[in-house]
Amino acid sequence: MNLVLLLPEDLISSDRARLTGRRLQHVREVHRAGVGDDLTVGLLGGKMGRGRVLRLDDEALELALVLDQEPPPKLPLTLVIALTRPKVLNRVVAAASSLGAARIVLLNAWKVEKAYWSSPKLKEANLREHLILGLEQAKDTVLPELRLARFFRPFVEDELPSLLRGGTGLVAHPGTGGAAPKVLVAPFTLAIGPEGGWIEAEVQSLLKAGLQPLDLGPRILRVETALAALVGRLF
Amino acid sequence: MNLVLLLPEDLISSDRARLTGRRLQHVREVHRAGVGDDLTVGLLGGKMGRGRVLRLDDEALELALVLDQEPPPKLPLTLVIALTRPKVLNRVVAAASSLGAARIVLLNAWKVEKAYWSSPKLKEANLREHLILGLEQAKDTVLPELRLARFFRPFVEDELPSLLRGGTGLVAHPGTGGAAPKVLVAPFTLAIGPEGGWIEAEVQSLLKAGLQPLDLGPRILRVETALAALVGRLF
Secondary structure: OOOEEEOHHHEEEOOEEEEOHHHHHHHHHHHOOOOOOEEEEEEOOOOEEEEEEEEEOOOOEEEEEEEEEOOOOOEEEEEEEEOOOHHHHHHHHHHHHHHOEEEEEEEOOOOOOHHHHHOHHHOHHHHHHHHHHHHHHHOOOOOOEEEEEOOHHHHHHHHHHHHHOOOEEEEEOOOOOOOOOOOOOOOEEEEEOOOOOOOHHHHHHHHHOOOEEEOOOOOOOOHHHHHHHHHHHHO | OOOEEEOHHHEEEOOEEEEOHHHHHHHHHHHOOOOOOEEEEEEOOOOEEEEEEEEEOOOOEEEEEEEEEOOOOOEEEEEEEEOOOHHHHHHHHHHHHHHOEEEEEEEOOOOOOHHHHHOHHHOHHHHHHHHHHHHHHHOOOOOOEEEEEOOHHHHHHHHHHHHHOOOEEEEEOOOOOOOOOOOOOOOEEEEEOOOOOOOHHHHHHHHHOOOEEEOOOOOOOOHHHHHHHHHHHHO
């Protein structure tokens, strides 16, 4: 937690916050802060700054706030990620959030097991928690937009073309031989397939929607590794 | 497991292998292969190719091998990573291996807790297992060199300069304002600090050894996210 993210309900006045639970525990045990110390803080959806510790005990952390900095700009990036195994979903969501993507779409694909869509990990509260963990990691305050696209075809045919909005769309797909386009125009859309890859018909649909194939080379990377590598390449 | 990695002791003749344990279970339960199916296989340190399933039951997987492809080339890259918390070490090691780094150095730093060096995760067998998981993920057969540098100063002062060998060395450090150098000459050395960052004296030592500062921007990324983003940017 490189930034303590404050929720509106944490504020007890315009420049005071009181925290309990996970964040209280983290500040005590990991930051090992004491009264008088300054912490990096930010208000969800708002400004960042510092919070001076006024009280820190078993019950609560109280902070005097000076919020005078803008959060870092979001990347003009939509990540379209085939829904991952529940076991890795939290990590992927937090990584995408920490990288600064403006929008994340979790998409169905042929090789996404149906059962994944029933996972409790997909509940809004869980997804939001891991988006927030990504913001706390990266020192950001602005949640990315997160959408679940349970059906491949209507999303790709009806919505994806307008998301591209004259920018650059890429679909990671091994063996296509596609190099990153020389001219990269924002906004960016990156589509990353499931563990078994996109099937050919899906690749064709994505290309028809306006994405360009991108071959990352012979190595097959985990989703969270691939998306960080792609973001590192583009930005 | 995108490639079934065979160890020398798995070979029962020059073109036959018999597997048990984790890999047998994975091929049965995840690949759901049957007799007659072809699997992508590779021999540790050697060639890759395919293995046709001759037998697959509770006891063993037997494969007829055709090993006729070279593994992908390693990246000319040394990753110098401040030793992470044990909890994330396995993941970082596997990610570094999957990305294709030729050499990984786990280095001490001021903000690395001493106890991390006593973790059972640092045992050779555990590190090797996670390097192998990275190879199986990425379809590679060649283990990177992995070194533990328990002492910062002798490594950085005496060994790091010769590792650089006329190539490009970068140290990721927020707030330096350093952009990636325009001219990138291989081999590459990337140094990634601990969760709390390098202390200033460490940055100075790394710069003196020949590394250049690289500012990745305002976002603080987890080690495995940062290293994938850096590799994506450089290669």
